[in-house]
Amino acid sequence: MSHTMIRTQGLGKQYRIGAARNRPRSFREAIARSAAAPWRRPEPAELVWALRDLSIEVAYGEVLGVIGRNGSGKSTLLKLLSRITNPTTGYADIRGRVGSLLEVGTGFHPELTGRDNVFLNGSILGLDRASIARRFDEIVAFAEVERFIDTPVKRYSSGMYLRLAFAVAAHLEPEILLVDEVLAVGDAAFQRKCIGRMGHAAEEGRTVLFVSHNMTALQGLCSRAIWLKDGELTEEGTPGIVVSHYLQDAAATRPYQFWPDAGAAPGNDRVRLRAARARPADADPEEPITTRTPVLVEFEYWNLREGAHLSLTLHLTNEDGVLVLAAGPVDGRNWQSRPLPRGLFRDTCLIPGDLLNDGLHRVEVLVVDRDTDLVYRHTDVLVFEVRDTPDLRGGWFGKWKGAVRPILDWTTERLEVAVAAPLSTTS
Amino acid sequence: MGLPDASALPGVPALPPGPASAVVRVAPAGAWPGFDLPELWRYRGLLFFLVWREIKVRYAQTVLGAAWAILQPLLTTVVFTVIFGRFARLPSDGVPYPLFSLAALVPWTYFNTAVSGASNSLTANTSLVTKVYFPRLVIPGAAVLAALLDLAVSIVALLVLMLFYHAAPRPAAVVLVPLSVLMMVLTAAGMGFWLAALNIQYRDVKYVVPFLLQLWMFASPVVYPLSLVPDRYRLAYSLNPLAGAIAGFRSALLGAGGPTGVEFGVSLGMACLIFVGGAAYFRRTERVFADVA
Numbered sequence: 001m002s003h004t005m006i007r008t009q010g011l012g013k014q015y016r017i018g019a020a021r022n023r024p025r026s027f028r029e030a031i032a033r034s035a036a037a038p039w040r041r042p043e044p045a046e047l048v049w050a051l052r053d054l055s056i057e058v059a060y061g062e063v064l065g066v067i068g069r070n071g072s073g074k075s076t077l078l079k080l081l082s083r084i085t086n087p088t089t090g091y092a093d094i095r096g097r098v099g100s101l102l103e104v105g106t107g108f109h110p111e112l113t114g115r116d117n118v119f120l121n122g123s124i125l126g127l128d129r130a131s132i133a134r135r136f137d138e139i140v141a142f143a144e145v146e147r148f149i150d151t152p153v154k155r156y157s158s159g160m161y162l163r164l165a166f167a168v169a170a171h172l173e174p175e176i177l178l179v180d181e182v183l184a185v186g187d188a189a190f191q192r193k194c195i196g197r198m199g200h201a202a203e204e205g206r207t208v209l210f211v212s213h214n215m216t217a218l219q220g221l222c223s224r225a226i227w228l229k230d231g232e233l234t235e236e237g238t239p240g241i242v243v244s245h246y247l248q249d250a251a252a253t254r255p256y257q258f259w260p261d262a263g264a265a266p267g268n269d270r271v272r273l274r275a276a277r278a279r280p281a282d283a284d285p286e287e288p289i290t291t292r293t294p295v296l297v298e299f300e301y302w303n304l305r306e307g308a309h310l311s312l313t314l315h316l317t318n319e320d321g322v323l324v325l326a327a328g329p330v331d332g333r334n335w336q337s338r339p340l341p342r343g344l345f346r347d348t349c350l351i352p353g354d355l356l357n358d359g360l361h362r363v364e365v366l367v368v369d370r371d372t373d374l375v376y377r378h379t380d381v382l383v384f385e386v387r388d389t390p391d392l393r394g395g396w397f398g399k400w401k402g403a404v405r406p407i408l409d410w411t412t413e414r415l416e417v418a419v420a421a422p423l424s425t426t427s
Numbered sequence: 428m429g430l431p432d433a434s435a436l437p438g439v440p441a442l443p444p445g446p447a448s449a450v451v452r453v454a455p456a457g458a459w460p461g462f463d464l465p466e467l468w469r470y471r472g473l474l475f476f477l478v479w480r481e482i483k484v485r486y487a488q489t490v491l492g493a494a495w496a497i498l499q500p501l502l503t504t505v506v507f508t509v510i511f512g513r514f515a516r517l518p519s520d521g522v523p524y525p526l527f528s529l530a531a532l533v534p535w536t537y538f539n540t541a542v543s544g545a546s547n548s549l550t551a552n553t554s555l556v557t558k559v560y561f562p563r564l565v566i567p568g569a570a571v572l573a574a575l576l577d578l579a580v581s582i583v584a585l586l587v588l589m590l591f592y593h594a595a596p597r598p599a600a601v602v603l604v605p606l607s608v609l610m611m612v613l614t615a616a617g618m619g620f621w622l623a624a625l626n627i628q629y630r631d632v633k634y635v636v637p638f639l640l641q642l643w644m645f646a647s648p649v650v651y652p653l654s655l656v657p658d659r660y661r662l663a664y665s666l667n668p669l670a671g672a673i674a675g676f677r678s679a680l681l682g683a684g685g686p687t688g689v690e691f692g693v694s695l696g697m698a699c700l701i702f703v704g705g706a707a708y709f710r711r712t713e714r715v716f717a718d719v720a
Contacts, residue, residue, distance in 0.1 A: 015718070079717070083453055083560035086714040091454035100559070107555050109480055111487040116480075123476040124559060 003060040005176055005207040006081065010090030011054040012231075013076050014047050050076040052231045053090070061205040065212070065222035065239050067246050069380055073231040074211045078178045081209070096175025096207075097126060110154035114145055114164055117153055121168045135171045142193070143167035170197045177201055180211045195221070215243050216320045247319050247360055255279065255289075255384040262302055270375045271310060271367050274300040274344065278363065278384040281350060290387045291405050294353040297382070299365055300346045307339040308369050312347045315364040318357065324403045327351075357405040358388040456714045459707065467562050477569035481544075482576050496577035497584040500532040507532070511650045520652045520683040526592050530677040531649040533585050537578040538611050538669060539640055544570035545619025546636050549627045553720040556627075563713050564706065567619040571612060578608070589680065596680045603679035606695070610672040613698040617705030624709045628719050643667075648674045654684045665690040668698035 051073040058064050066074050079085045081092060082100045107124040108117050118139055122132035140146055143164040145156070153161055179198060199221060202208055212218050218225065218239060225239040227246050235242050258275045259265035265272040279285040281294040289295055303310055313328040327349060363382035367375040388400075486492045504525055511517045512524030519527035545567035549556060552566055589596070597603075626632035647669040648656075656664050664670050671686050671694020678685025686694070 080453060083451075084557065085717045086456050087453060088455060091452055094451045094453065095449070098560075107552075107559075109484055111484045112480065116483070120476050120480055123473045124555065124561065126473075126561070128472050 004057050005060050005062075005095050006056070006058040006092065006209075008057075008090065008092040009055050011051065011077075011080060011087055011092055012049060012089035013051045013073075013080060013085065014049050014088040016047055049231045051080070051228075054228075054233055055090075056226060056233065056236070058207055058209065060207060061202070062224060063202045063208040063210060063222045065210050065218040065225035065242075066228065067212070067215075067218065067225060067243065068228035068234075072228040074228055075180060076231075077228070078180055078209065078211060081176075082178055094176065098176045098178060099125060099169065099172040099174030100178035100180070108153060108161070108165060111152055113152055114140075114149040114156070118164070118168055121165070122172075125169065125172050126174075127172065139164075139167045139171050142170065142197075166194065170194065173201075173204075174206070176207045176209070178209045178211075213317075213321045215247070219243055253360065253383050253385050254380075255382060256285075257381065265302070266378055266381075267301070267376050270303075270305050270308065270369070272302045272304065273365075273378060273381070274302060276300075276363070276365065276381045278382050288387050289384060291356060291358055291389045292353045293386075295351040295356070295384075295386075297349045297351065297363065298346060299348075299381075300344065301367070302344050303340045303342055306342050308375075309338075309371075310340055310345075310375065311368055311371065313366040313368060314349055315366070316351075316356075317362045317364065318403060319360040320403075322403050324356065324361070325351075354407045355404055356386045357400055357402060358386050360385050458711065460710050460713075462706065462710065463562070467564065470562050470565055473561055474565045474569055474572070477565060478573045481569055481573035485573070493577075493580055496580040500529060500536045500581050501584065503532050503536070504529040507650055517651050518655060520654060520681075522594070522681050522683060523592055526588055526594060526681065527652070527677070528650060529585055529588055530681055531647075531673050533578065533581045534607065534611055534673050534676045535644060535647065535649050535669075536581065537574055537608075538615050539644070540577060541571045541574040541612075541615035542618050542622065542640060543636055544574060545615065546622035546626050546632060548619070549623045549716065549720070550630070550633075553627075556720050557717050563716060564620065564709060567623040567709075568616060571616045571619050574615075575608075575612070585680070594681055597678070597682055600679035603675050603685075607672045607676040607679070610668055610675075610695055610698040613702040614668045614672070617698070617701035617703070620705035620709040624712045624716075627716055628712065643669065648677075652684050653678075653686060661687075661690060662693060665693040666697055668694045668701065670694055672698070 054073075054077065056064075066077065068074050076085075078100060080087050081094065082098050107121050109120070112120065115136075118136060119129065119132050122135075123129070140149055143160070143166070145160050145164050148156065148160065153164070156164070177198075195217060198208065198210070202221070208221075210218065210222055222239045224236065225242040226236040227234045227242050229249075235245055256275075256277045256279075257273075259273060262272055262274070265274060267273055275298070277285075277296075277298045278289070279296055279298075280287050280289055281296045283293070287293075297314060299312055301312075311329055313326060315326050316324045318324050329347075361384055362380050363384075364377065364379045365381050366377045369375050486495065489495065491498070507528045508525045511528070512519070517524075522530075548567045548570040549563070555561075555566065556563065622632055622636060626636075644650075646667055653661075653670070653674040665686060671691045674684070674686045675691055675694075685691075
């Protein structure tokens with residue numbers, strides 16, 4: 001038994017949804033409705049549990065990984081623990097100051113200088129003036145913005161801004177640190193620094209809750225993991241085992257999704273998805289996909305706005321959380337770059353064979369208007385497995401490395417019949 | 428049930444002592460949560476920083492800077508002097524009308540700035556509300572306190588105008604002026620808490636506030652003297668805390684036509700009531716802020 005820093009008992013959070021779908025479209029409609037309101041029965045509100053009956057304990061010095069799909073309750077858990085939102089049921093006992101990296105850049109004001117913002121941000125995150133002053137130089141050095149520290153942050157590049165914001169949050173040194181996917185901040189070198197900082201926090205005996213889709217980082221940093229599914233705790237244990245169960249989850253492969261009802265399909269008032277499918281291009285849809293198979297990825301969607309310039313982007317992520325590729329229409333054929341009338345459309349994208357490596361692949365689809373305005377994004381819209389092809393492995397039995405597995409043109413030529421003399425280093 | 432104590436367990440590193448390792452319970456809030464005064468005290472540094480940010484940002488990238496704090500009541504004084512002093516010939520207790528109206532416009536402008544700033548403060552800081560925990564009261568509180576700097580600057584302008592007209596304050600001003608300012612701070616904070624909490628849930632409030640403030644100005648002795656109100660209504664009139672505050676402020680500095688002690692007391696009582704009521708309503712609705720913001 002060890003010292004408990006966080007204990008939750010039956011913790012749950014319920015949200016009311018559905019109101020947005022019925023929102024009046026215009027001012028006139030709003031007036032008409034409120035006039036009719038006394039004579040109508042109130043619509044039953046749709047309630048969903050974002051997190052339900054969660055009872056966990058986190059010990060002193062433990063790094064707990066939290067995994068689960070989007071919408072499984074991970075972020076709600078962090079919001080409850082950081083006291084931003086109130087639970088509907090149950091309670092959580094928390095020992096010590098909670099710092100969270102959800103809040104990178106919170107309270108930064110563009111008109112203030114970097115120096116002023118460091119002090120302001122620090123005090124928002126619960127530090128007093130003296131503690132901020134003590135860590136000031138370290139924060140500025142970590143963010144690599146020494147030369148611009150007395151410049152208003154509105155003149156900063158977005159990279160500098162994020163680095164400074166992260167540096168303050170990372171130097172809070174709370175007893176409990178909550179981290180939610182912030183490692184996507186900044187360039188690769190800065191990300192390495194951030195991971196190092198988290199590992200350092202753990203070594204100092206801080207308790208860390210780490211929410212991530214990056215399974216490699218999660219397994220490397222965490223001592224224990226919990227898996228949330230639809231707001232409920234599914235499994236807890238050593239990260240390696242929980243991660244592999246999560247990835248093997250039968251429901252995790254979804255090569256085909258279909259939403260026949262346009263009213264209930266995922267999307268919003270501009271676009272709704274009707275179907276998504278990943279299948280072998282030249283075989284029966286039920287056939288397995290292997291590393292050799294060309295794969296067709298199809299999306300069917302309703303465009304709900306006349307004349308929208310919609311285009312789709314596909315993000316393909318492997319089970320290590322590495323973005324394998326991002327693709328979208330490039331050649332301007334068919335409808336692309338022309339305004340779309342209202343109606344049902346299908347986009348088809350062909351991923352050639354001998355490109356993907358084996359393992360689970362997740363597809364995220366983004367719908368963009370005029371190349372800049374993100375209309376809708378759906379994470380994990382498809383999850384499909386690419387099977388291994390053992391006959392092409394050339395005697396190697398381990399996991400084939402790399403994000404992709406193309407068969408490249410590879411030649412070996414004989415340049416000389418026999419080496420006349422050993423190569424000399426001083427030739 | 429509490430957590431096991433660290434020192435009782437072998438092989439566990441000791442936690443740092445002090446309030447930092449106190450156990451906090453996160454649980455569904457009751458219908459009328461009280462005030463956690465020790466916690467508010469711990470966050471006084473944040474309140475100070477938010478006030479300071481507000482002040483620093485307010486006149487950033489303006490040419491005239493803090494001169495705006497003087498120009499706003501001064502320009503209004505010119506307009507009021509022409510319209511209410513010259514055309515409408517409103518009485519001013521024998522004081523020159525420009526001085527009479529500025530002495531009320533200085534505190535009124537403070538109230539106006541503080542209430543409109545506070546009522547928009549939560550919606551302007553949704554990123555704070557949805558991302559980090561701290562007592563939410565400090566956000567509208569900071570807006571109300573930050574406006575005090577403008578008040579101080581414009582009081583200086585008022586004193587200059589008093590010198591120009593050879594007007595001298597009453598000795599009681601030493602007590603009455605701070606007390607009147609306190610009444611306005613309490614009223615502005617109470618209204619600010621209440622309107623900010625409503626505004627984050629119903630954005631209609633944004634459109635109501637300017638109208639409400641305009642009505643309130645004419646319901647307060649700004650363009651007319653307190654003596655214009657018939658005697659039998661004076662006590663009811665004093666239920667408006669600004670009646671006592673503004674008339675008290677003006678009579679302390681210019682000498683004529685102040686509220687009676689009872690009237691002043693009624694206004695002060697109402698100011699306290701509005702303050703506590705606004706803060707209680709704010710605390711009651713606080714828990715949904717992050718979900719509706």
